Amino acid sequence: xxxxxxxxxxxxxxxxxxxxxxxxxxxxxxxxxxxxxxxxxxxxxxxxxxxxxxxxxxxxxxxxxxxxxxxxxxxxxxxxxxxxxxxxxxxxxxxxxxxxxxxxxxxxxxxxxxxxxxxxxxxxxxxxxxxxxxxxxxxxxxxxxxxxxxxxxxxxxxxxxxxxxxxxxxxxxxxxxxxxxxxxxxxxxxxxxxxxxxxxxxxxxxxxxxxxxxxxxxxxxxxxxxxxxxxxxxxxxxxxxxxxxxxxxxxxxxxxxxxxxxxxxxxxxxxxxxxxxxxxxxxxxxxxxxxxxxxxxxxxxxxxxxxxxxxxxxxxxxxxxxxxxxxxxxxxxxxxxxxxxxxxxxxxxxxxxxxxxxxxxxxxxxxxxxxxxxxxxxxxxxxxxxxxxxxxxxxxxxxxxxxxxxxxxxxxxxxxxxxxxxxxxxxxxxxxxxxxxxxxxxxxxxxxxxxxxxxxxxxxxxxxxxxxxxxxxxxxxxxxxxxxxxxxxx
Amino acid sequence: xxxxxxxxxxxxxxxxxxxxxxxxxxxxxxxxxxxxxxxxxxxxxxxxxxxxxxxxxxxxxxxxxxxxxxxxxxxxxxxxxxxxxxxxxxxxxxxxxxxxxxxxxxxxxxxxxxxxxxxxxxxxxxxxxxxxxxxxxxxxxxxxxxxxxxxxxxxxxxxxxxxxxxxxxxxxxxxxxxxxxxxxxxxxxxxxxxxxxxxxxxxxxxxxxxxxxxxxxxxxxxxxxxxxxxxxxxxxxxxxxxxxxxxxxxxxxxxxxxxxxxxxxxxxxxxxxxxxxxxxxxxxxxxxxxxxxxxxxxxxxxxxxxxxxxxxxxxxxxxxxxxxxxxxxxxxxxxxxxxxxxxxxxxxxxxxxxxxxxxxxxxxxxxxxxxxxxxxxxxxxxxxxxxxxxxxxxxxxxxxxxxxxxxxxxxxxxxxxxxxxxxxxxxxxxxxxxxxxxxxxxxxxxxxxxxxxxxxxxxxxxxxxxxxxxx
Numbered sequence: 001x002x003x004x005x006x007x008x009x010x011x012x013x014x015x016x017x018x019x020x021x022x023x024x025x026x027x028x029x030x031x032x033x034x035x036x037x038x039x040x041x042x043x044x045x046x047x048x049x050x051x052x053x054x055x056x057x058x059x060x061x062x063x064x065x066x067x068x069x070x071x072x073x074x075x076x077x078x079x080x081x082x083x084x085x086x087x088x089x090x091x092x093x094x095x096x097x098x099x100x101x102x103x104x105x106x107x108x109x110x111x112x113x114x115x116x117x118x119x120x121x122x123x124x125x126x127x128x129x130x131x132x133x134x135x136x137x138x139x140x141x142x143x144x145x146x147x148x149x150x151x152x153x154x155x156x157x158x159x160x161x162x163x164x165x166x167x168x169x170x171x172x173x174x175x176x177x178x179x180x181x182x183x184x185x186x187x188x189x190x191x192x193x194x195x196x197x198x199x200x201x202x203x204x205x206x207x208x209x210x211x212x213x214x215x216x217x218x219x220x221x222x223x224x225x226x227x228x229x230x231x232x233x234x235x236x237x238x239x240x241x242x243x244x245x246x247x248x249x250x251x252x253x254x255x256x257x258x259x260x261x262x263x264x265x266x267x268x269x270x271x272x273x274x275x276x277x278x279x280x281x282x283x284x285x286x287x288x289x290x291x292x293x294x295x296x297x298x299x300x301x302x303x304x305x306x307x308x309x310x311x312x313x314x315x316x317x318x319x320x321x322x323x324x325x326x327x328x329x330x331x332x333x334x335x336x337x338x339x340x341x342x343x344x345x346x347x348x349x350x351x352x353x354x355x356x357x358x359x360x361x362x363x364x365x366x367x368x369x370x371x372x373x374x375x376x377x378x379x380x381x382x383x384x385x386x387x388x389x390x391x392x393x394x395x396x397x398x399x400x401x402x403x404x405x406x407x408x409x410x411x412x413x414x415x416x417x418x419x420x421x422x423x424x425x426x427x428x429x430x431x432x433x434x435x436x437x438x439x440x441x442x443x444x445x446x447x448x449x450x451x452x453x454x455x456x457x458x459x460x461x462x463x464x465x466x467x468x469x470x471x472x473x474x475x476x477x478x479x480x481x482x483x484x485x486x487x488x489x490x
Numbered sequence: 491x492x493x494x495x496x497x498x499x500x501x502x503x504x505x506x507x508x509x510x511x512x513x514x515x516x517x518x519x520x521x522x523x524x525x526x527x528x529x530x531x532x533x534x535x536x537x538x539x540x541x542x543x544x545x546x547x548x549x550x551x552x553x554x555x556x557x558x559x560x561x562x563x564x565x566x567x568x569x570x571x572x573x574x575x576x577x578x579x580x581x582x583x584x585x586x587x588x589x590x591x592x593x594x595x596x597x598x599x600x601x602x603x604x605x606x607x608x609x610x611x612x613x614x615x616x617x618x619x620x621x622x623x624x625x626x627x628x629x630x631x632x633x634x635x636x637x638x639x640x641x642x643x644x645x646x647x648x649x650x651x652x653x654x655x656x657x658x659x660x661x662x663x664x665x666x667x668x669x670x671x672x673x674x675x676x677x678x679x680x681x682x683x684x685x686x687x688x689x690x691x692x693x694x695x696x697x698x699x700x701x702x703x704x705x706x707x708x709x710x711x712x713x714x715x716x717x718x719x720x721x722x723x724x725x726x727x728x729x730x731x732x733x734x735x736x737x738x739x740x741x742x743x744x745x746x747x748x749x750x751x752x753x754x755x756x757x758x759x760x761x762x763x764x765x766x767x768x769x770x771x772x773x774x775x776x777x778x779x780x781x782x783x784x785x786x787x788x789x790x791x792x793x794x795x796x797x798x799x800x801x802x803x804x805x806x807x808x809x810x811x812x813x814x815x816x817x818x819x820x821x822x823x824x825x826x827x828x829x830x831x832x833x834x835x836x837x838x839x840x841x842x843x844x845x846x847x848x849x850x851x852x853x854x855x856x857x858x859x860x861x862x863x864x865x866x867x868x869x870x871x872x873x874x875x876x877x878x879x880x881x882x883x884x885x886x887x888x889x890x891x892x893x894x895x896x897x898x899x900x901x902x903x904x905x906x907x908x909x910x911x912x913x914x915x916x917x918x919x920x921x922x923x924x925x926x927x928x929x930x931x932x933x934x935x936x937x938x939x940x941x942x943x944x945x946x947x948x949x950x951x952x953x954x955x956x957x958x959x960x961x
Contacts, residue, residue, distance in 0.1 A: 021862050024827035024935070031831070038831050047674040051830035103879040104528035106914040110883045111506040111527040118497040124509030125529055128537035132544035132913060133508050133529070139550055142506075143495050147513065158545040169495050181502045183522050186513060222499055246494035253499075421516045 006037060007080045010052075010059045010071040012044060018068070018091060026090040030072065033086065035079025039072040041087055108144075109136030120180060123172075124148055130173060131155040138162045138170070145185055145225065146172030149381065153234050156227070160238035169242050175225035176422075177203035179210070186225075187391060189420035190451035194219020195254035196301065197247035197280075199240055201230050202287075204334025204379075205259040205294060207418060207447050208474055209285055211456075212298045214449045215472055216310050221253040231263030237271045244271070248278040256282040257301055259294070261339060287336065292343030294336075295475040312476055315460045317469025322441050322484045323410035328352070330375035330414040330478075331397050333390035337416045337445060337474045338377040344478045349373045349485070356380050368400065371409055376400065391423045398434045405438035413440045414481040416474060419448025419459060426454060428462035435466040442467060443481040445474035533915025534947050539954035543909050546957045548791030556792040556810040557887045557905050559785040560850070562660045565718075565778035566711040570702040574649035576666055577637050582613060583630040587645025587843040588801025589816040590633055593624050597802035599680025599838050602929030603644030604631070606682025610690050611648045617682055617930075635797055636814075638784065639666045640776040640843035642769075643678035643925055644802065651690075652698030654774055656714060658781040665777035665784065669693055669701070672767040675932035679925040680838070692759075696752075700760045704746035712742050714774045718852065719891050721771070722902065727860035728775050729844055729853030730921035730936055735771030740764045776843060779850035786810045786905075790960065793953055794886060795906035798849045798918065798941060802841035802925070807945045809908055811953050819944030824924050826866040826937015836934045838927040845920050845941075851889050851904030854919035854938065855881040859894045859902075863921050866937045877919050878903060884910045884918060908949045917941055 018026075023041050031039045038055050042048040044063035052058050057071035070087055074080035105111035108121050121137035123130050127150025137144035138159065146159075151173035163170045171178050177200065178185040182193060189207055191214040200206035200223055210220050224247070226239035240258070247253045256275075263271070263286065275282035283304065285297030299309045328345055332338035335356060342352045353362045353370060356377040368376050377383075378390040378397050390397050397415075404411060413435075417427050424430075435442050444463050448456045460470045471477035493500065505522055507514045508529040517524045532540055543549060573579070584607050586600060596604065605620035608629060614620035623629060634641045641647050653666040671689055675681035705712070717738045721727075724734035740761070747760055764770050783796045792810035799806050806816040821839035828836070847853035857863055858878035861871040878894065881903040888901030906918055917940040924935040 019862050021827065021865050021936075024829070025865050025868070028827055040830055048830075050674070055831050103876055103883070105506075105525070106528050106530065106883055106916075107910065108506060108508050108527055108529075109910075111508070111525050115506050115525065116504045116523070118495075118501055118503040120498060120503040120505055122505055122507045122509075122513060124507070124513055126531070129531060129540070131541040132532075132909070133527075135544040137506075141496055143498050148509065152541075155541050155545060158547075162545070162547065167496065169498075181499060183502050183505070183517070184520060185505075185517070246499060249494040250499040421520070422512070 006073050006075045007077055008057065008073050009080050009084055010057055012059050012063055013068045013070065014066070026087060029090055030083055030087055033083055035075045036083050037073045037075070041068070041070050043067070044069040107136055108133040109140060112137060112140040112142055120145065122147065122185060127151045127173065131159060134159050134170060135162065138166050138168055141166060141168060143169040144171070145175055145178055146170065146227070147174070147176060147186060148172070149174040153229060156229060157235055157238065160235065164238060164242055169224065169246060170239055171225045172227040174229070175203070175227045177206050177223060178225040179220060179223040181222065184421045187418065187420060187422040188223065189214070189449050190453070191449055192219035193221065195221060195252070197221045197250065197253035197256045198223040199243040199247065199256060199258045200225050201228055201240065201260040201263070202336040204418060204447065205285070205287070205336035207334070207420060208294050208337060209257060209259050209298055211447050211449050212295060212312065212473060215313055216298070216302055216307055218302065218305060218307055221250060222247065228261070231260055231267050231271070233264040233267060237263070237267045240271055241274050244275055244278060244282065248280045253280060255301060255304060256280050257285050257297065258282060259285045260287070261336060262286065262288045287339055287343060289343060292340060293475045294340055295473040313456065313460070313472040314476070315464035315470040317441070317443065317464065318467045322412060326410040326412050326485050328373040328414060328481060328485060329404055329411045331400055332375065332377050332416050333379045333397065334416050334418055334447070335377050335379055337447070338375050340474055341414060341478045342375050344475055345373070345482055348482050355382070369403060369407070391418050394424060394427065394430050398430060401434050401438050405440055411440060412481050412484045413438070413442040414478060415442065416445045416447060417459065417463070419446070419452040419454040419456065421453070423454070428459045428466070432462050432466035435463070435468055441484055442469070443477050443484070444468045444470045445477035446470050446472060447474065530915065532912045534943055535912040535950045539950055540909065540912060542954045542957050543793060543950070546791055546961055548960070549793060552789050552791035552811065553794055553886050553907070556786040556789045556794045559661070560782045560905055561887065561889055561891070563658045563663070563782035563785045564660050565656050565715040565781050566659060567654060567705055567714050567774065568657045568711050569655035570652050570698060570705050571655055572649065572698065573647055573651045573653050573668065576653050576655060577639065579649060580630060582628065583632055584608070585632055585634045585637060585639055585641065585645065585647040586801060587634055587641050587643065587841060588799045589804055589806030589818050591631065591801045591803055593627070593631070595803050597838050597841065598927045598929040599841060599925035599931070600644050600802040602680030602682050603646040603677050605929065606677045606686055607646045607648040609682065610687060611650055634843055635799060638664055638780070640780045640846055641668060641678065642670070642772055642776065642844045643842040643923060644680060645843050646677060650694050652693065652702065654777060656774070656777040656781060658785060661785045663781050663784055665780040667773045667777040669697060670767055670770050670773040672763070673769065673933060679923070679931070679933040680929050681932035682930055696756050697760055697763060700747060700750050700752055700756060701743070703750040704743055707746050707749060714778045715891065717771065718775055718778055719893070722852065722856055722859040722892055723895055725860055725862065727853055727856045727863055727921060729772070729847040730863055730923065731860045732771040732775065733768045735775065736764070736768055739771050739774060772844065776846055779846040779852070783846060783849050788813055791957070793908045795849055795908060798845035798920065799843045800840040800845065802838055805840060805941045805945055807941065807949060809949050809953060811956060812949065815952065817945045817948035817952065819942035822939050822942060824922050824937040824939035826924060826935050828935035829933060832926065832934035836926050836931070837924045840922060840939045841925055842922065844922065848918055848920050849906060851885065851902040852892060854921045855885070856892065856894055856902045857919065857921070858896050880916050881919060883914050884916055908946055908953060911946045912950050917943060917946070
């Protein structure tokens with residue numbers, strides 16, 4: 001059939017049925033061919049016959065709804081033949097059913113839907129978005145660890161209240177360290193299992209305490225981080241109280257140690273009161289002017305357990321010649337360890353300036369290279385913007401050591417090196433050569449265990465090789481550094 | 491307390507992690523089972539609004555109440571009556587689909603349907619006269635949703651049209667919808683010619699009275715929800731595909747229809763009309779969904795969507811926590827396949843109250859039940875499954891009454907959560923018919939569409955504002 005618009009093919013087939021969706025799809029596919037100007041492949045229902053008529057493609061004779069209408073117009077016979085063949089091929093085509101796509105969960109709520117219990121959520125999304133994810137976990141009846149910082153304190157309070165009601169725990173925000181039933185989360189050490197449960201508002205404090213216990217042959221049941229703000233007036237120890245209650249009910253926990261920087265006084269009293277009501281004995285390792293020493297708290301706990309206090313591991317240094325008038329330069333990666341060093345050193349050296357000072361008037365501001373005795377916390381939020389934590393990336397601290405050596409101010413260098421999961425896999429590899437190049441009298445508080453991926457002894461030997469005196473206890477290290485300065489004074 | 495923190499201290503936990511990968515890597519090195527969430531910043535919404543709602547202590551309980559009401563709602567067919575008897579409408583009022591609109595903002599098919607209805611009611615002598623009367627504001631327009639009514643496509647409902655009258659035995663709630671006209675040149679698609687008028691008159695004079703008598707003569711009211719549940723097992727998704735449902739409705743109604751005291755030629759014509767209309771059930775399914783979603787209306791603190799609806803110009807949504815307030819944005823144009831030689835340029839933007847099906851968790855949300863539907867956009871069976879999988883992440887619950895065989899008989903994803911829409915950045919998936927953009931055209935195709943994000947942005951902000959005021 002020829003006409004001015006080209007060649008037409010209008011054909012009715014019986015005994016063929018296809019879904020109307022399939023047929024519309026075929027029509028579209030054929031209609032997209034260059035040589036085809038109009039196409040209708042459809043069951044010959046009254047509606048479709050009307051459409052065909054409107055397109056000038058009405059079939060001759062009687063059509064029944066169970067017949068398949070194949071109607072098209074093409075530019076010439078060759079195109080028409082090809083198009084009709086394409087219609088047949090498209091109708092015969094059978095789609096292969098592929099593998100079912102799995103849609104990854106986009107929220108903690110969706111992720112927890114299929115989780116096996118016990119399950120724990122961990123959240124390290126940007127702070128402004130962390131609350132919604134944490135709320136999902138609480139709603140699902142699961143505890144949650146929030147690494148994220150920058151979570152508004154009102155949100156922290158709301159989360160912790162909701163968690164309390166749900167009988168779960170919010171660890172954090174800004175909680176970097178936890179060990180739950182042997183699973184190390186964030187920055188945590190490989191410590192033996194045992195009877196001591198830690199509740200920690202301080203990450204590196206918890207690491208120091210758990211490592212010393214491990215060195216004494218005493219293991220931990222759990223380390224429950226609560227976030228640095230938990231014992232503030234605003235938050236009121238919500239998570240600390242819940243964590244204490246949980247450890248009290250945990251059959252594997254026989255003693256509890258509460259590790260914290262100085263809490264708000266009213267909160268400390270409330271926590272103490274709650275702790276006294278528990279059946280499990282609770283001891284505090286809370287840093288303050290009166291109790292400046294985490295190691296002493298561990299030793300007291302060992303006494304409670306009837307365990308002899310060991311000689312804490314150490315390596316002697318080669319620093320025998322400290323120049324007179326030397327000052328203390330404490331370059332820390334752990335905030336609590338820096339605080340402990342300042343609390344121990346201040347009575348000997350007088351006020352110590354810092355970027356995280358004990359009192360506001362001692363603030364170094366931005367001048368980290370100020371003269372005199374100084375303790376710098378390189379892990380402070382202001383110094384970690386846009387870069388990894390100094391436990392992972394040593395660059396900033398290594399630069400400061402080189403600058404100190406070049407500046408020529410007589411000094412004893414006091415450092416912490418924190419091992420364990422999440423930390424630099426071999427800190428001595430970069431620090432050793434830097435110390436050797438600097439040639440300064442150096443004391444290192446090496447926080448870790450033999451079981452850590454880095455190995456305490458391996459790191460200690462390498463650092464001692466570089467000339468540093470190495471101590472497992474930060475308090476001991478600080479006192480040793482002070483003794484070196486004292487020697488220089490004599 | 492023997493099992494503190496839900497057993498967390500008793501055995502090594504499995505971990506579900508959102509955020510920085512390094513933490514998960516360290517856990518895997520310890521041999522811990524870690525599931526990484528594919529987290530990304532929310533698709534929209536002020537972070538403080540999101541946190542406000544996430545932490546609203548009313549939310550969990552409010553959403554639970556909303557969801558329980560949706561799931562508890564039933565739907566039985568109790569009557570068929572003229573709209574003038576069931577809807578308390580002022581004189582010269584026409585109902586339409588979607589959020590409120592005016593003649594000036596109405597799209598082609600909406601205008602066509604309004605004109606056709608004005609002629610049908612005798613309020614205008616012909617389409618030109620109807621256009622004049624409507625443009626002069628002599629006929630009031632009001633959304634179906636404001637009258638416990640829903641209407642597919644233009645949804646234009648006038649006093650002489652017969653209405654399905656459905657009731658929720660659980661809450662006693664009622665909902666209404668007019669009778670489906672079939673496909674092609676039909677009023678709801680914006681056609682208004684003689685053929686449309688003739689069919690509407692026949693529906694008024696024959697179909698409506700026969701159905702009314704048949705429904706009233708049944709010993710038990712028809713369980714419309716049960717049909718919807720069965721359809722999902724038979725390849726229908728209840729919005730764009732209603733074949734099994736239409737046949738089941740016909741099967742249930744035909745004994746009573748045949749027994750109606752009417753000329754056998756009328757009975758035959760009624761049966762032929764119903765049997766020839768693959769979407770006959772849609773107008774029963776929609777008020778079923780409407781009953782369930784209306785049951786969840788007015789639950790302060792709930793972030794669940796109760797209405798998804800379009801008027802051909804705008805898309806509007808409502809939530810359980812914000813009552814009757816509309817949140818609107820410009821309607822998108824569906825993507826899909828076209829009848830005859832119609833093409834994308836002939837399609838009107840999204841129109842119809844029928845997206846109530848998606849609000850109820852069927853339609854696009856149960857795409858996996860009807861894989862044929864994804865082929866509208868050249869998709870495959872896995873795409874259909876993936877769509878439903880995604881919708882599970884947008885919704886609050888699974889409806890145990892509406893099971894999807896291929897998903898292992900999982901309940902349909904039900905109760906869209908505005909907060910989850912924002913957090914996942916995924917918009918609800920809607921299956922829909924397409925009306926011609928020029929008044930009088932009728933249907934041009936069918937396909938898939940999503941609401942504009944603006945609706946959800948406004949709803950989120952309003953819910954957060956309400957939350958701040960209340961908490």
